[in-house]
Amino acid sequence: MDTRPIGIFDSGVGGLTVYKEIRRLLPHEDLIYFGDTARVPYGGKSVKVIQKYSSEIARFLEIQGVKLLVVACNTASALALNRLKSDCSVPVIGVIDPGVRAAVRAANGGKIGVIGTRGTINSEAYQSRIIRLRSDIEVLARPCPLLVPIVEENIIDSEIARLAIHMYLQEFKSASVSSLILACTHYPLLKKAISDFFGGGVALIDSAEETAFEVKEMLKARRIQGDENHHGKDEFYVSDCPESFSEIGEAFLGRSMNSGCFLHSWQSDD
Amino acid sequence: MDTRPIGIFDSGVGGLTVYKEIRRLLPHEDLIYFGDTARVPYGGKSVKVIQKYSSEIARFLEIQGVKLLVVACNTASALALNRLKSDCSVPVIGVIDPGVRAAVRAANGGKIGVIGTRGTINSEAYQSRIIRLRSDIEVLARPCPLLVPIVEENIIDSEIARLAIHMYLQEFKSASVSSLILACTHYPLLKKAISDFFGGGVALIDSAEETAFEVKEMLKARRIQGDENHHGKDEFYVSDCPESFSEIGEAFLGRSMNSGCFLHSWQSDD
Numbered sequence: 112m113d114t115r116p117i118g119i120f121d122s123g124v125g126g127l128t129v130y131k132e133i134r135r136l137l138p139h140e141d142l143i144y145f146g147d148t149a150r151v152p153y154g155g156k157s158v159k160v161i162q163k164y165s166s167e168i169a170r171f172l173e174i175q176g177v178k179l180l181v182v183a184c185n186t187a188s189a190l191a192l193n194r195l196k197s198d199c200s201v202p203v204i205g206v207i208d209p210g211v212r213a214a215v216r217a218a219n220g221g222k223i224g225v226i227g228t229r230g231t232i233n234s235e236a237y238q239s240r241i242i243r244l245r246s247d248i249e250v251l252a253r254p255c256p257l258l259v260p261i262v263e264e265n266i267i268d269s270e271i272a273r274l275a276i277h278m279y280l281q282e283f284k285s286a287s288v289s290s291l292i293l294a295c296t297h298y299p300l301l302k303k304a305i306s307d308f309f310g311g312g313v314a315l316i317d318s319a320e321e322t323a324f325e326v327k328e329m330l331k332a333r334r335i336q337g338d339e340n341h342h343g344k345d346e347f348y349v350s351d352c353p354e355s356f357s358e359i360g361e362a363f364l365g366r367s368m369n370s371g372c373f374l375h376s377w378q379s380d381d
Numbered sequence: 382m383d384t385r386p387i388g389i390f391d392s393g394v395g396g397l398t399v400y401k402e403i404r405r406l407l408p409h410e411d412l413i414y415f416g417d418t419a420r421v422p423y424g425g426k427s428v429k430v431i432q433k434y435s436s437e438i439a440r441f442l443e444i445q446g447v448k449l450l451v452v453a454c455n456t457a458s459a460l461a462l463n464r465l466k467s468d469c470s471v472p473v474i475g476v477i478d479p480g481v482r483a484a485v486r487a488a489n490g491g492k493i494g495v496i497g498t499r500g501t502i503n504s505e506a507y508q509s510r511i512i513r514l515r516s517d518i519e520v521l522a523r524p525c526p527l528l529v530p531i532v533e534e535n536i537i538d539s540e541i542a543r544l545a546i547h548m549y550l551q552e553f554k555s556a557s558v559s560s561l562i563l564a565c566t567h568y569p570l571l572k573k574a575i576s577d578f579f580g581g582g583v584a585l586i587d588s589a590e591e592t593a594f595e596v597k598e599m600l601k602a603r604r605i606q607g608d609e610n611h612h613g614k615d616e617f618y619v620s621d622c623p624e625s626f627s628e629i630g631e632a633f634l635g636r637s638m639n640s641g642c643f644l645h646s647w648q649s650d651d
Contacts, residue, residue, distance in 0.1 A: 149420075149426060149427075151425075152422075156622065157621050256533060256534055257530050261527070264526055270544055275541055278539075351426050352426065355425070
């Protein structure tokens, strides 16, 4: 039994979709979430800058005594995961590998689509991992920059959302992809609209869900599960604007953030 | 005569609309542009963080020997201008006051609308300055988060753009505003689509244009104009991703960035 908390970080609020799945699957674990709201978004920034930001957050969470680190941010998972794995004293899980494995399984030899931010898609992290796993599989990928603000504007059921989904996903439909990886933490909120566009027949891979399964497996494999009789506690930290994080966060979680949200300023931001 | 360059800064690429107008109006001045691409966007971040970032950039440009500092970013103009004015040894011009004066003039007693990022609108910087100038004028303001990615996706002439403009601007049309301030550096690229929506009858105030006029006036008033026989040089600095800045920048400028773009890393980002 290991009562230390699990650390989860993202560039901002989006990683709460991952947090939510982990909380659902592991109600007895303590969780610490960090959102780097002073420097959000990571998509579009360079490898060097994203590795630096990710290492700073990992260090902060290690000091809080986490037993496992979850990189809920797709861009940081794409660009900084190997660095974090070699630097950290605790196991590190990103959102990419769980999504890739589930997509390959679901595609069953058919084509796989990947959608995400510009940073995630241009890094080719998903594409290269899929090919490494199954070199015969065809992969289509494209960035969809309008989808994040559509989620944040809460117009997921609008004509604008439908047109944007059509604009971005028509090529995946024409190519008859078998599975589509929602490679951005915001996209699970558009799952219904995307599924309606395809009219079924495409497996939508929600990285948040797949990552939560992997976290559960990892705790078991390393024998670092918490006390099953414990009621898991939550702690939320951000590097800027805790109030607006709580506000948007509640929409992501679909419930109140009773515990509030703490501000942690980077030394360079003091 | 004063041959020192003019410094212009923005959180990213958007301030190039301001740069472009200054270059057009003052072809003989040397210009230095700084885009803080490592920490873009500023909209949504706190006053403290934006003041810190702005001061760092102002210091960098002062070391380059600028004679005048233009804050091309609406969010930084809203939240950090007074701080910069008191800290800097050279005159500082933001994008807000020029836009506000032009809007009040054009409205001629009628209602004024303001659209921008969440940070700019929530700061109430435009609204409060308009009221200070003409307390009897009615002001309507709202953030339009979808418009920046629409410009960056280069779908300014699409159905999505028209629907987003309708969603955001219908209330301004219903209220019969006389002038509308485009309080975000990206929005001038949507001027035609916005003008088509209103069908004329509304004065669209482009802060970039108005700011360039103010820069010209300020140089004259302070007698710090450059040599009129000189062919103005350009220097572009960014804090991350110079290549992609050059690429998007060329779309903003409508011409090639021959001089290239230099990387300046913040000490905290090394």
